Amino acid sequence: MHILTVRSTLPDMGPGTQPLVIARELRSRGDTVSFATSGGAYTDTVRAADFPVHIIPELAPDRHRLGAVVRAVAALRRLIVAENPDVIHGHNAAATILAVTAARLAGKRIPAVTSVRGVEERDTHQWRNKIWKRTPGVLLAVCEKTRDRLLSFGVPDDRISVTYNGVDLARFQPESVDGAVQRQALGLTGKIVVGTTGAFTGSPAQGGPSKGQHILVKAVAQLKDRHPDLAVLLVGDGKTRSMVEDLARDLGCADRVVFAGRRFDVPEMLSAMDIYCLASISGEFFPNSIIEAMSMGLPWVGSDIAGLSELTADGEAGQVTPIGDVAALAANLDRLAGDADLRASRGARARNEVEQRLSIEHVCDRIVSAYLQAGVPENIARETSPHVI
Known part of the structure; x- marks a missing residue:
């Protein structure tokens, strides 16, 4: 054909x-x-x-x-x-x-x-x-x-x-990448890392980056006392990156937010994460980034946009939160950050979901x-x- x-x-x-x-x-x-x-x-x-x-x-x-x-x-x-x-x-x-x-x-x-x-x-x-x-x-x-x-x-x-x-599962194999090496290179050794991948699109006039990096930073700022080892890895670049950098400084959490810039070694970047977060406020239907993260065995939290709710049942692999709801996002991250067993079980289900369907x-x-x-x-x-x- x-x-x-x-x-x-x-x-x-x-x-x-x-x-x-x-x-x-x-x-x-x-x-x-x-x-x-x-x-x-x-x-x-x-x-x-x-x-x-x-x-x-x-x-x-x-x-x-x-x-x-x-x-x-x-x-x-x-x-x-x-x-x-x-x-x-x-x-x-x-x-x-x-x-x-x-x-x-x-x-x-x-x-x-x-x-x-x-x-x-x-x-x-x-x-x-x-x-x-x-x-x-x-x-x-x-x-x-x-x-x-x-x-x-x-x-x-x-x-x-x-x-x-x-997603090409041959490319996204959790066991094929040493996450510890990636964490060390990024200065994240010993941290519980919540991360996201994607360009810093959108504008302040539109409420901030369309992929919600600012929402994630706000949520983690609320958890900095409860989880002093919680860090953020933001992979990507774009015109609203400086807005998020300024926000992290204003919220007193710049020391726990790593801006990795634009990267094409996506499996390696995902291997450095414990939790994946896509807090998008617009412009998403069924993002590749979520299924790539699931392929790497990551539990996830995401905005209730378009098809994300179709990727999980009753929180088995991930959890959706209302769009732009910082408190709800923080609550879900709080639970995952404090429970390694929950992260492991959701991550395993996420990988299985991709193998069976995606x-x-x-x-x-x-x-x-x-x-x-x-x-x-x-x-x-x-x-x-x-x-x-």
């Missing part, structure tokens, strides 16, 4: 990295995968993984004027004629629409799916969500909450498949099923994924 993966850009963050994780798994089954994109920070990584990458500058989201759209469709038409893919897998709606339009102009009716990792949440921009009902093919929702949102936009239920995001193998099985739902012939899918038929 030949999959043409299309995305407007390939950023080096969750939405841009997941297509490569999927492509690697499909290739391991014998499928061929190629990419079409305008570029982005992750493009060289995709090329280094030996996937063909076709650069079409007009796919960039800021170039959707009529002339750019015409040029993008023309370039995609040439690519589709040359490659003759069995399925178009878009990773944003506009890219899928352009690719399907190009295919039809080439006289081909190629099945299409689109991974939906987020929708427009701002009340003033809800008109943008009309695009989902018009996006051709099957929509791959990353969680049940995403499915519910798509249904609310008028997308028929039979055009939605919940596939979730997946490994990239399981996720790609659901994706291949969605390809069939979209119209890929069974005999083509059977060649590389016979167990899905």
Whole structure:
């Protein structure tokens, strides 16, 4: 099976990295995968993984004027004629629409799916969500909450498949990394470490970093007397980092907050943590960071956003708290910080949850099923994924 993966850009963050994780798994089954994109920070990584990458500058989201759209469709038409893919897998709606339009102009009716990792949440921009009902093919929702949102936009239920995001468990193996070495390098030896990974996005005007690093620092500041050995590890960088650094100083806990900066050795950074926290205040549906942390056997606490509640039952692997509720977050961290057995049991359940449901193998099985739902012939899918038929 030949999959043409299309995305407007390939950023080096969750939405841009997941297509490569999927492509690697499909290739391991014998499928061929190629990419079409305008570029982005992750493009060289995709090329280094030996996937063909076709650069079409007009796919960039800021170039959707009529002339750019015409040029993008023309370039995609040439690519589709040359490659003759069995399925178009878009990773944003506009890219899928352009690719399907190009295919039809080439006289081909190629099945299409689109991974939906987020929708427009701002009340003033809800008109943008009309695009989902018009996006051709099957929509791959990353969680049940995403499915519910798509249904609310008028997308028929039979055009939605919940596939979730997946993680490569071969990369995230708790026993393969020495956490003590990482702690020593970060100056965290002997500490109970609660950490998070992700860019410092957002702005003070929007209430602070969208991933809630400031909420985590406030919660830990409330616990500094009860847990003098509790420390924070913040992995990432961005424009609101200085805001959080100032906050830590103002709250008198700067000495227990480590800013590691932007890192790509994510398993190593996670190995230095005892607890994972994602206190996001906006912009999340089903974050890769949580399932990566779960893969490393970490218990977690997170904001009750989108699909996080689908990752745990009755607090078995993690705990959700109301968005922006510092006291509730502090209470959950207090319990975990003071109970090593609880951390171990929740961490083991977290790893098991990923193994049973969220490994990239399981996720790609659901994706291949969605390809069939979209119209890929069974005999083509059977060649590389016979167990899905």
